[in-house]
Amino acid sequence: MTPPLLEARDVGKVFGSVIALRGVSMLVRQGEVTCVLGDNGAGKSTLIKILAGVHVQDSGEYLLDGTPVRLGGPREALDRGIATVYQDLAMIPLMSVWRNFFLGSEPVTGPLRRFDVARAKRVAREELRAMGIDIRDVDQPVGTLSGGERQSVAIARAVYFGARVLILDEPTSALGVRQAGVVLRYVARARDRGLGVVFITHNPHHAFPVGDRFLLLNRGTSLGQFDKADITRDELTSLMAGGAELDQLAHELGREIPAGSAPEDTDGPPVSGVP
Amino acid sequence: MTSVAADERIAGAGWPRRLLIRPELGSVVGAVTVFAFFSSQSAVFRSADGVANWLDPASTLGIMAVAIALLMIGGEFDLSAGVLTGTTGLVMVTLATKYGWNVWAAMLAGLVLALAIGFANGLLVVRTKLPSFIVTLGTFLMLQGLNLGVTKALTGTVQVSGLRRAEGYEGARALLAGSVTVGGVDIRVAIFWWLGVTALATWVLMRSRAGNWIFAVGGDEQAARAVGVPAARTKIALFMTTATAAWLVGSIMALRFTSVQANSGIGQEFIYIIAAVIGGCLLTGGYGSAIGASIGAVIFGMADKGIVFAGWDADWFKFFLGAMLLLATLANRLVRRYAEEVRR
Numbered sequence: 081m082t083p084p085l086l087e088a089r090d091v092g093k094v095f096g097s098v099i100a101l102r103g104v105s106m107l108v109r110q111g112e113v114t115c116v117l118g119d120n121g122a123g124k125s126t127l128i129k130i131l132a133g134v135h136v137q138d139s140g141e142y143l144l145d146g147t148p149v150r151l152g153g154p155r156e157a158l159d160r161g162i163a164t165v166y167q168d169l170a171m172i173p174l175m176s177v178w179r180n181f182f183l184g185s186e187p188v189t190g191p192l193r194r195f196d197v198a199r200a201k202r203v204a205r206e207e208l209r210a211m212g213i214d215i216r217d218v219d220q221p222v223g224t225l226s227g228g229e230r231q232s233v234a235i236a237r238a239v240y241f242g243a244r245v246l247i248l249d250e251p252t253s254a255l256g257v258r259q260a261g262v263v264l265r266y267v268a269r270a271r272d273r274g275l276g277v278v279f280i281t282h283n284p285h286h287a288f289p290v291g292d293r294f295l296l297l298n299r300g301t302s303l304g305q306f307d308k309a310d311i312t313r314d315e316l317t318s319l320m321a322g323g324a325e326l327d328q329l330a331h332e333l334g335r336e337i338p339a340g341s342a343p344e345d346t347d348g349p350p351v352s353g354v355p
Numbered sequence: 356m357t358s359v360a361a362d363e364r365i366a367g368a369g370w371p372r373r374l375l376i377r378p379e380l381g382s383v384v385g386a387v388t389v390f391a392f393f394s395s396q397s398a399v400f401r402s403a404d405g406v407a408n409w410l411d412p413a414s415t416l417g418i419m420a421v422a423i424a425l426l427m428i429g430g431e432f433d434l435s436a437g438v439l440t441g442t443t444g445l446v447m448v449t450l451a452t453k454y455g456w457n458v459w460a461a462m463l464a465g466l467v468l469a470l471a472i473g474f475a476n477g478l479l480v481v482r483t484k485l486p487s488f489i490v491t492l493g494t495f496l497m498l499q500g501l502n503l504g505v506t507k508a509l510t511g512t513v514q515v516s517g518l519r520r521a522e523g524y525e526g527a528r529a530l531l532a533g534s535v536t537v538g539g540v541d542i543r544v545a546i547f548w549w550l551g552v553t554a555l556a557t558w559v560l561m562r563s564r565a566g567n568w569i570f571a572v573g574g575d576e577q578a579a580r581a582v583g584v585p586a587a588r589t590k591i592a593l594f595m596t597t598a599t600a601a602w603l604v605g606s607i608m609a610l611r612f613t614s615v616q617a618n619s620g621i622g623q624e625f626i627y628i629i630a631a632v633i634g635g636c637l638l639t640g641g642y643g644s645a646i647g648a649s650i651g652a653v654i655f656g657m658a659d660k661g662i663v664f665a666g667w668d669a670d671w672f673k674f675f676l677g678a679m680l681l682l683a684t685l686a687n688r689l690v691r692r693y694a695e696e697v698r699r
Contacts, residue, residue, distance in 0.1 A: 172571050186567055
């Protein structure tokens, strides 16, 4: 079997006296989605910053295509095909869609190395359409797009620039149900185009329909990595919320949650939860 | 323009709205209003000679306003730009008159110094992450002190003069500070430099990679960095551009008057910023236009000379500036809000 596109083995990171991450392992294969789930402070951000080349791990190994690497920075990660879309850093609101789309990798033409504006507009329009993203006008400022549209444009951009691994930092957390569904559809589409996707979220209802593999983090350590076949949505939710804690909470609030009472709405829309 | 069929919903976004969301709009309306007003007050003002007359102050101001506009779009300020025009002029005239340098060599020395100061400003801003307002306020005061102190120490007075006798003066003057006669009207060559600078800056902003980076670092520096834009380099280059413009204007002024006062350029830094803001630059960065800044400078030139043509007291000029600034900023804000709302 081919080695995974990206793999972390027993990765740890310490900031001063704070152990942000300890002994976390995960992997992403081509055409698969690995979801990283955890509550606030679980170490999700630290993990993706290591994967994205912002931080270097203090312990453990980081492998690309089976080879250990030490990334020198976000630019190197990008050059190796690891694109990260941050929740709030994705786009520059005052700039047009096409300017944002090519920001940092502008196509040039002619002896003066002119920014090839016509081509940039055309490609941006074509690529967005190829991803099924419906943008009225590539000239409009990104600030006038909805949150879901912005995330989608950022995903289309990463796909166009040859990303092999797409890291999405909480792309759905600030969105409503419908908008989140739109973004999840593009996550699936990026996966179908053969990318490996790392999808960070604290919402198991967003993760479960699209994920192939689930890494659960809690207080900087791994609760385990599960294949979709080995875990149900309820188990995921319960693990995610710290099962015992949730039972305790339910007890305190005065009503028992009968085991397995959450509806198995397999026929329902792929997204059933609001953050 | 492109082979891909446009989305059918764009049909609604017709030319009026496309025109309205141009950052230059406020300044164009202002310039037309001011021109109409002074034209009705004075026949000389609207004559060809009159136009050449008020374009002259607009030109040197315009060169600076365009450079400051680029810097402001990139999200930074430069308060030392005004006093730097004095510094470069002083260096050039001092080297040419006290030390017998050729004028061209003295100008080159001024350029090297300006680039060094621009680089230092930029480096301090990107390294310390302090607001450029504070950093360049510091450089502004330091240069102001140096200009006075060094000039006094060298000449015993507060000005350097006598550039006319220096070697190479005539050629340099013809290139930067002379005038040409077109159709019986004397036009200062500085006006052509200004037009050239505006065209170049517009090209860089709209049609080069660097232009995209300037909008990006001013719009959201972190986001720009995250997609691989060399933010620090872009900002330092912008400060060096401003310094180069200051050198050009300082040289033009020194060659025109053949002498430089030690306090020259002080107080101009805010006029540059005002012209850029009238031209549609946001104080918060990420938005603006070089052409707009140039039109802002034209409004200044018209007001500056128009008040004289109309036979009024020149004291009214400052009041006029303040009113213009407020009106333009309000108009820009309203227009932008309208444009963004209808686009949704």
